[in-house]
Amino acid sequence: MILRLEQLARMHRAELADPPVVVALLHHIREAIEQPDPSREVLLALIERLYERVQEVPSLVVDVRTLERAVRDVFEDAAAGTDRSQAPAARSSKPEPASxxxxxxxxxxxxxxxxxxxxxxxxxxxxxxxxxxxxxxxxxxxxxxxxxxxxxxxxxxxxxxxxxxxxxxxxxxxxxxxxxxxxxxxxxxxxxxxxxxxxxxxxxxxxxxxxxxxxxxxxxxxxxxxxxxxxxxxxxxxxxxxxxxxxxxxxxxxxxxxxxxxxxxxxxxx
Structure with missing residues (x-):
């Protein structure tokens, strides 16, 4: 997803208000993801800053939000995995509504x-x-x-x-x-x-x-x-x-x- 965002940023460089900042934020997000123990708060803050900088390009806006959801899902899955090992009886068995x-x-x-x-x-x-x-x-x-x-x-x-x-x-x-x-x-x-x-x-x-x-x-x-x-x-x-x-x-x-x-x-x- 980072690769795709980098490609889109290059493709739409002329439409962005501040292309260097967008490129720098993508670089920082990549570095944060590659850390041995990534910080959820740091990643989401960087992604939010990126979202604010790409408003001129709808396809970038959509993909940044998709990246944000993916990051949230990864951390939620990791937390759920911890909960499963520590207190399996506390988990809810209610299924996700069909959608x-x-x-x-x-x-x-x-x-x-x-x-x-x-x-x-x-x-x-x-x-x-x-x-x-x-x-x-x-x-x-x-x-x-x-x-x-x-x-x-x-x-x-x-x-x-x-x-x-x-x-x-x-x-x-x-x-x-x-x-x-x-x-x-x-x-x-x-x-x-x-x-x-x-x-x-x-x-x-x-x-x-x-x-x-x-x-x-x-x-x-x-x-x-x-x-x-x-x-x-x-x-x-x-x-x-x-x-x-x-x-x-x-x-x-x-x-x-x-x-x-x-x-x-x-x-x-x-």
Whole structure:
């Protein structure tokens, strides 16, 4: 991740307000990570300073936040390992709630409220609700969120005997429902496309549904498992419409639109 940040800093040097400071901070972060006993506080302070210095480049902003989460996860995992060896009975067995990744990137922040509302409406249509959300990045507009099965959908599933209350939050919960959730969203994506009309470029991902807008042209795609893995492991693609098209072969995949694509575009046109 440090290597990638260094490469991005070189690529976007002309856009940065103070390139030497960004390079120096990356160097200090690398040195801090390579210490035999890295300091969590020092690393996070350096990363926060770096974040403040890269605001002009959205892809750098996203990657710095990704680095911060990775550093926090490493230290939390290390602490959990210590807790496991010292007091295993104290650990919580509660599973992480099943979640769907949601990202919104707009080249123009003006319609962000309408787009976010359309995304949340689409989630609700598929029986999902927002689990948590990060603060948006302004200028162009980017926000990362996670969604999970809504309370209403959980209650309905339990009533219908599809799931027990014990397993309702299991991280595997969404797997058998993925196809149904995705199909529902693909059939109801029209209002989201309408909300994107004022912006020239955009990338909106909700789990396996991807909407990419480049130079006013909209592409709607149902992602394969391999394409979802590509986006999961390359979070910077969430802010780059052209790069995401190249990375997952969107143009080839969309050359023969699915029925859901056609219906969505027709709904947006209306």
């Amino acid at each position: 769907v990744p949601v990202t919104i990137y707009l080249s123009d922040e003006a319609p962000h409220a309408d787009v976010q509302a359309a995304v949340e409406t689409l989630l609700a249509t598929a029986g999902l609700e927002v689990l948590d959300r990060e603060d948006p990045i302004l200028g162009s507009w980017f926000r990362r969120m996670r969604a999970t099965i809504s309370r209403a959908a959980r209650s309905r599933a339990v009533r219908e005997g599809a799931l027990t209350a014990t397993h309702i939050a299991d991280a595997r919960l969404l797997l058998p429902l993925d196809a149904t959730i995705t199909a529902t969203m693909m059939q109801n994506v029209g209002p989201l496309l309408t909300s994107l009309q004022p912006t020239k470029d955009a990338v909106v991902r909700i789990g396996a549904v991807l909407v990419v807008k480049v130079d006013w042209q909209v592409h709607v795609l149902q992602l394969t498992a391999a394409q979802q893995a590509t986006l999961d492991h390359r979070p910077q693609l969430a802010t780059s419409p052209r790069d995401v098209i190249s990375a997952i072969g969107l143009l080839n995949a969309s050359s023969s639109p699915t029925a859901a694509d056609s219906n969505a575009r027709t709904a947006a046109d209306r």
